[in-house]
Amino acid sequence: MDQGITPERYRVIPRILLFLFHHGRVLMLRRARTKAVGPGRYNGLGGHIEPGEDVLSAARRELAEEAGIVDVPLRMCGTAVVDVRPVGVMLFIFRGDWPHDTPPTLRASDEGELAWVPTDALSRYPLLPDLYVLLPRVIRWRPGDPLFHAVITPGDGEQVQVRFGG
Numbered sequence: 481m482d483q484g485i486t487p488e489r490y491r492v493i494p495r496i497l498l499f500l501f502h503h504g505r506v507l508m509l510r511r512a513r514t515k516a517v518g519p520g521r522y523n524g525l526g527g528h529i530e531p532g533e534d535v536l537s538a539a540r541r542e543l544a545e546e547a548g549i550v551d552v553p554l555r556m557c558g559t560a561v562v563d564v565r566p567v568g569v570m571l572f573i574f575r576g577d578w579p580h581d582t583p584p585t586l587r588a589s590d591e592g593e594l595a596w597v598p599t600d601a602l603s604r605y606p607l608l609p610d611l612y613v614l615l616p617r618v619i620r621w622r623p624g625d626p627l628f629h630a631v632i633t634p635g636d637g638e639q640v641q642v643r644f645g646g
Contacts (some may be wrong), residue, residue, distance in 0.1 A: 492570040496526040496539045499618050501508035502578035505596040514590040535572040542561045552576045557621040558628035575618050613642040
């Protein structure tokens with residue numbers, strides 16, 4: 481069936497971005513200094529969606545792979561298109577809340593160092609630039625709220641524009 485998919489059409493790579501919260505802190509990954517994008521900067525957990533995988537299964541897999549954490553309810557809270565050419569990125573953004581009093585034991589990750597970051601101190605941490613705008617939306621989002629949708633347009637150096645729809 482012809483769906484009009486040609487090399488000239490705008491294409492995106494589907495990815496997961498997720499944040500786990502516990503008592504006023506968010507689990508973040510300080511990217512390894514060897515990473516091409518954002519070395520030494522904090523990001524949420526996540527990665528590529530594998531062929532044949534749905535977005536929720538991908539989010540659960542990424543949380544297990546990167547942090548060794550399983551059986552946490554995750555909810556999709558938004559989407560974001562990272563508008564880079566010729567191939568963009570489609571982010572499916574999830575959040576979860578650790579349901580126990582004691583935080584989970586974190587395991588080492590090849591992706592970088594895991595850390596619980598106080599949500600009221602995020603502005604003092606070296607985050608990936610779009611997270612200074614995107615993460616407050618994730619923090620405020622609650623089950624039952626509508627999903628948020630954004631377009632992220634990287635600029636020169638540290639410059640990034642985040643535009644919310646609706």
